[in-house]
Amino acid sequence: xxxxxxxxxxxxxxxxxxxxxxEAVANAEYDWSKATDCRVLMKRHRESGECAAGQPA
Numbered sequence: 001x002x003x004x005x006x007x008x009x010x011x012x013x014x015x016x017x018x019x020x021x022x023e024a025v026a027n028a029e030y031d032w033s034k035a036t037d038c039r040v041l042m043k044r045h046r047e048s049g050e051c052a053a054g055q056p057a
Contacts, residue, residue, distance in 0.1 A: 011053065013051050013052035013053050015050070016042060016051060016053060019038050019041055019042045019045065020042070023035050023042070
């Protein structure tokens with residue numbers, strides 16, 4: 001018998017949610033530069049240690 005091991009992802013923090021929303025809006029508006037900026041800011045935020053969710057696995 002095998003067991004599936006799934007990692008439980010913590011809920012994203014407020015800053016992560018705001019950046020993800022801003023990226024989605026930028027993508028919807030075809031603003032690729034702003035969408036890229038959002039992804040860069042998200043990565044920096046997660047690596048800064050300020051993010052309550054931490055880095056994705």
